[in-house]
Amino acid sequence: MKTGVEKLTDVMAHFLGHTAIRLPDDVIAKLEELRDKEDHPLAKVIYRTMFRNQRLAEELQRPSCQDTGVSQYWVRCGTAFPYINELEDLLREATIQATFETPLRHNSVETFDEYNTGKNVGKGTPTVWWDIIPHSDQCEIYTYLSGGGCSLPGCATVLMPGEGYEGIVKFVMDRMTSYGLNACPPLLIGIGVGTSVETAALNSKKALMRPVDSHSDNPRAAKMEKLLEDGINALGLGPQGMGGHYSVMGVHIENTARHPSVIGCALNVGCWSHRRGHIIFDKDLNFTTDTHSHFVYEEK
Ligand code: SF4
Numbered sequence: 042m043k044t045g046v047e048k049l050t051d052v053m054a055h056f057l058g059h060t061a062i063r064l065p066d067d068v069i070a071k072l073e074e075l076r077d078k079e080d081h082p083l084a085k086v087i088y089r090t091m092f093r094n095q096r097l098a099e100e101l102q103r104p105s106c107q108d109t110g111v112s113q114y115w116v117r118c119g120t121a122f123p124y125i126n127e128l129e130d131l132l133r134e135a136t137i138q139a140t141f142e143t144p145l146r147h148n149s150v151e152t153f154d155e156y157n158t159g160k161n162v163g164k165g166t167p168t169v170w171w172d173i174i175p176h177s178d179q180c181e182i183y184t185y186l187s188g189g190g191c192s193l194p195g196c197a198t199v200l201m202p203g204e205g206y207e208g209i210v211k212f213v214m215d216r217m218t219s220y221g222l223n224a225c226p227p228l229l230i231g232i233g234v235g236t237s238v239e240t241a242a243l244n245s246k247k248a249l250m251r252p253v254d255s256h257s258d259n260p261r262a263a264k265m266e267k268l269l270e271d272g273i274n275a276l277g278l279g280p281q282g283m284g285g286h287y288s289v290m291g292v293h294i295e296n297t298a299r300h301p302s303v304i305g306c307a308l309n310v311g312c313w314s315h316r317r318g319h320i321i322f323d324k325d326l327n328f329t330t331d332t333h334s335h336f337v338y339e340e341k
Contacts, residue, residue, distance in 0.1 A: 043340065048326055049124055050131040052338050054138035056330070057112060057184055060318040061104040061143050064095065065332040067253040068290065068315045075227055075280070075287045084285035091280070091313060106314040109145040110186035111193060112136045112167035115250060119177025123324055128180070129169050136160075136167045148189070170243065183250045184318040191224035192231070192249060197242045197307035209234065209306045210269065216308050217273050226278045227290050229253065229311035230269065234262075234296040234304065241305035248293035249311045250319070252331075257294050266292045280313070290315070 043051065064072075076088035098105045114132050118125050139145055140161040149163040150156065161167070168187075187193050196216060200208040213232060233244025256263040270292045279285020290313070299305065311317070319332045330336055 053135035057139040058143035071253045071290045087280040108188040110188040113185040115170045115183040117172040117181040119174045121178035122180040178324040181321045186316040191312040195309035197238045200304040224310045224312040229290045230292040231309040232294045233307040236299040237305045241307035244295040245307035245309035248295040262294045
């Protein structure tokens with residue numbers, strides 16, 4: 042019989058491994074929708090290859106993409122969750138366990154010392170962002186396998202107020218017409234708006250955690266999401282950048298308030314292999330996930 046810490050570590054290791062192999066339900070549905078809407082012959086071939094890749098990943102129990110990224114966790118943890126004190130250490134252990142069991146590619150290189158730890162952990166990795174939720178005993182964890190070609194190389198800037206919201210559009214479109222193809226389309230575009238370079242950057246990552254096809258609850262931001270989606274689709278990148286009518290799975294904007302003299306904005310791009318997971322534990326470690334309906338955990 043496992044202790045609570047051992048069980049939580051084991052569930053997280055298996056969940057992370059599962060997300061490396063099987064894409065989230067909403068991403069699969071969106072890829073099917075875009076595949077069916079494309080009429081370019083090459084786009085059809087690429088989607089067929091993607092779905093064959095996914096079928097083989099599950100049959101052979103291998104990762105969806107060779108770059109299994111850096112493990113990132115956004116934790117929304119209640120102050121009364123019984124494992125709050127152990128959580129960061131156990132997520133590190135879960136990452137090591139998933140690295141060897143799944144397996145995941147070794148993607149943690151100690152900076153300056155320049156050696157690969159071989160375990161996907163290092164100084165400050167995996168990345169853990171915390172939101173502490175008062176008066177709650179549950180814990181919600183977003184997992185993300187962040188690839189070196191997609192959502193690790195985001196970018197951020199702080200605009201002068203005179204540049205206005207048009208400045209955000211220019212910033213995004215300038216980047217999409219240059220580095221957009223660095224990741225494998227169709228892309229999920231995360232845009233963060235805030236008061237500084239770091240708040241905008243974190244907002245842009247959180248934007249990628251929203252369900253595909255969701256919209257900002259601010260009507261003006263939601264309108265900008267739609268306009269940017271149409272504008273980026275009009276670039277004609279298509280799947281894998283080989284041409285097509287649909288270049289994006291969606292555009293998500295997350296925003297927080299700003300100082301009147303600045304507009305911080307950031308761009309973060311998820312690729313077609315958008316390996317995000319979302320799992321929620323209660324205090325007894327019963328869990329639910331709304332991203333991976335096929336995830337089954339068997340305690341051994
Ligand atoms: S952009 Fe995504 S699908 Fe392409 S190589 Fe990187 S992780 Fe894999």
